[in-house]
Amino acid sequence: MPTYVYRCKDCEHEFEMVQKITEDPISNCPKCNGQVTRLLFPVGIVFKGSGFHINDYPSSSSSNKKTEDKTEAKEPAASKD
Incomplete structure (x- = not known):
């Protein structure tokens, strides 16, 4: 069973x-019978x-590798002349 903490608004x-x-x-304080929250x-x-961080987050070296691959794959845009 959980333990709850209450505070009286009056005292x-x-x-x-x-x-x-x-x-x-x-709903009532045991000392003054006031309202509690x-x-x-x-x-x-x-x-x-082991591994919750390793499994959930990729290493920084693998993310650098992916960005390098993306920049190499792009070809220069053709001009509209």
Whole structure:
């Protein structure tokens, strides 16, 4: 079950609640009974294993090779005289 962090709009009290995803969010502060909002936090991502960067991004040498091939393949444009 995820842990949610709430902050009271009246007294600025922050507290955590462990709730099911299907449960309704808490609406009242346990200290002053004021209205609360749920805070959002970024989730940490850890890439394990080898190759996620290598597999997803081409090396710089291969991109240089492709641009050289494209410039050699082009022929000069004919004049309209």
